[in-house]
Amino acid sequence: MNVPAPNSTAPKLTGAEKIDVTITAIVPLNDLVTRFEFKRSDGSLFPTFSGGAHTVVEMQDGDRKRLNPYSLMSDPANRETFAISVRRDDEGRGGSLFMHNKVKIGDPMVISYPVNLFSLDLRARKHLFIAGGIGITPFLAQIKQLVRTNGNWELHYSCRNASLGSYVDELTQKYPHSVHIHYDDEKDFIDLENLLHGQPIGTHLYVCGPKGMIEWVRSTAGAAGWPTAHIHYEEFLAPKPGKPFAVRLAKSGVTVKVGAHESLLEAIERLGVEAPYLCRGGACGQCETDVIESDGAFMHRDHWLEDEEKALGVKIMPCVSRFEGKTLVLDR
Amino acid sequence: MSTFNFPESIRSRPVYGTLQAQVGKSHLMIADAHGAEAVLEMAAKEPAMMAQSHIIYIPKGMQFGLQIQALKPAQYYEGPSYAAAVSRIKRVLSDAAMGLQIYLSGTEGLIGQAQYEVMQAGFDYTAIQTEHRGSVARRMQCVHCKGITEDVMIDPFQCSHCGLNLFVRDHYSRRLAAFQGVCIDAEEPGNVPPSVELYS
Ligand code: FES
Numbered sequence: 001m002n003v004p005a006p007n008s009t010a011p012k013l014t015g016a017e018k019i020d021v022t023i024t025a026i027v028p029l030n031d032l033v034t035r036f037e038f039k040r041s042d043g044s045l046f047p048t049f050s051g052g053a054h055t056v057v058e059m060q061d062g063d064r065k066r067l068n069p070y071s072l073m074s075d076p077a078n079r080e081t082f083a084i085s086v087r088r089d090d091e092g093r094g095g096s097l098f099m100h101n102k103v104k105i106g107d108p109m110v111i112s113y114p115v116n117l118f119s120l121d122l123r124a125r126k127h128l129f130i131a132g133g134i135g136i137t138p139f140l141a142q143i144k145q146l147v148r149t150n151g152n153w154e155l156h157y158s159c160r161n162a163s164l165g166s167y168v169d170e171l172t173q174k175y176p177h178s179v180h181i182h183y184d185d186e187k188d189f190i191d192l193e194n195l196l197h198g199q200p201i202g203t204h205l206y207v208c209g210p211k212g213m214i215e216w217v218r219s220t221a222g223a224a225g226w227p228t229a230h231i232h233y234e235e236f237l238a239p240k241p242g243k244p245f246a247v248r249l250a251k252s253g254v255t256v257k258v259g260a261h262e263s264l265l266e267a268i269e270r271l272g273v274e275a276p277y278l279c280r281g282g283a284c285g286q287c288e289t290d291v292i293e294s295d296g297a298f299m300h301r302d303h304w305l306e307d308e309e310k311a312l313g314v315k316i317m318p319c320v321s322r323f324e325g326k327t328l329v330l331d332r
Numbered sequence: 333m334s335t336f337n338f339p340e341s342i343r344s345r346p347v348y349g350t351l352q353a354q355v356g357k358s359h360l361m362i363a364d365a366h367g368a369e370a371v372l373e374m375a376a377k378e379p380a381m382m383a384q385s386h387i388i389y390i391p392k393g394m395q396f397g398l399q400i401q402a403l404k405p406a407q408y409y410e411g412p413s414y415a416a417a418v419s420r421i422k423r424v425l426s427d428a429a430m431g432l433q434i435y436l437s438g439t440e441g442l443i444g445q446a447q448y449e450v451m452q453a454g455f456d457y458t459a460i461q462t463e464h465r466g467s468v469a470r471r472m473q474c475v476h477c478k479g480i481t482e483d484v485m486i487d488p489f490q491c492s493h494c495g496l497n498l499f500v501r502d503h504y505s506r507r508l509a510a511f512q513g514v515c516i517d518a519e520e521p522g523n524v525p526p527s528v529e530l531y532s
Pocket of ligand 1: 279
């Protein structure tokens with residue numbers, strides 16, 4: 001995983017391989033969401049990807065570097081252009097604001113090779129997609145993939161209101177029979193229980209959206225007897241700010257102070273210590289790190305470790321989790 | 333006693349559990365021979381599930397049919413053989429909706445073949461409840477002639493199709509619903525150890 005792409009001038013980091021790209025289009029879709037399109041700076045083709053894959057975008061904001069994952073929403077068969085759609089988050093840690101306010105057409109950027117943690121189960125007889133807001137993005141690529149392969153799918157897309165419904169017009173025009181839109185402000189909500197009831201055997205369910213929606217869909221489907229192997233979800237957690245804390249990295253022999261607004265992973269990287277990652281959102285498991293010694297409380301926020309592992313305090317996912325206490329020593 | 337504890341083996345070898353009623357909208361149980369006992373035990377613990385249950389049973393000479401019917405499942409079908417029941421199984425699966433829970437019990441041949449049909453319907457095999465009961469006989473494919481023999485009880489076994497002497501492996505194929513039989517005397521034709529009953 002940590003081999004740099006041979007034709008990349010990107011600095012060596014430990015995520016997926018890097019690709020140098022140039023911003024070729026910036027398309028505002030509505031008040032909150034803007035699409036960014038990339039081409040490879042060396043003119044060559046992108047790798048193919050499968051619908052549901054994300055790329056980690058590196059943002060050099062002054063002396064601060066952010067790496068944020070975004071779902072690729074362009075056609076997986078289009079190897080000339082990759083596209084992501086970014087929702088502006090005024091309260092967030094600044095990645096989306098950087099994209100919205102600082103990035104210009106022609107700017108060079110570095111993105112990672114696609115990594116898919118939310119792929120279609122191609123054994124499915126039918127794919128049932130539930131999207132909330134910006135959670136539509138992975139489905140845009142998956143739908144293009146399924147249309148090409150004649151797949152059986154259906155989308156239920158819930159948006160706050162018509163003016164914030166990214167890609168609603170395109171979807172309803174192209175696929176009037178497969179796409180169902182629900183607007184919160186019209187009090188039109190997805191009737192999930194009825195929707196799940198009677199779905200043919202072999203249906204797989206996919207949900208991407210706010211945390212509450214993911215939990216609602218997973219628990220409703222579980223209560224209706226859907227096996228967990230048929231329920232897929234993707235939620236990238238953004239690292240949350242917290243109290244600053246100190247960590248000793250035993251192998252590297254250094255101590256680092258994690259700032260209130262940076263993640264543990266970012267602090268480790270700031271010192272130049274190599275640390276593995278892929279999703280940077282608590283989902284993939286790549287950054288799992290052994291705890292050698294601790295005296296204090298862990299703020300585990302990932303979807304990766306089992307509850308028992310979290311309780312034992314012998315492992316931490318530095319991309320999203322934090323610590324408060326006297327001592328923390330990591331095997332890194 | 334119709335239960336048997338299979339010794340630990342390679343990863344390829346299927347492992348079975350104990351049927352346990354799952355939360356769901358409807359239930360499909362497919363059993364053969366002593367597999368009926370597993371269905372009866374589950375139903376004794378969760379009698380309410382029978383009102384949404386469809387039971388398909390292949391007695392193979394056993395006498396559990398009346399006991400199962402006494403559970404009053406929503407639908408009951410008894411077939412003289414798996415081959416006779418399979419078109420019914422396919423039909424039930426093609427009409428089924430998500431929320432259906434699937435339970436398979438009895439011989440490995442029954443469980444494996446029914447599991448194959450369930451997988452063909454696009455349902456994940458990890459979500460199927462299975463319980464082995466009764467004979468430890470195996471459904472086996474000769475890897476040389478591809479012929480399948482049901483109810484193999486001894487190892488080595490002479491292929492009923494091509495006549496090769498076969499070592500009955502624990503290597504299992506979900507796609508074929510069969511264990512693999514491999515020629516045991518290829519290096520030294522005729523040097524075949526005496527056959528013994530499986531798990532004896
Ligand atoms: S990088 Fe994926 S879980 Fe931390």
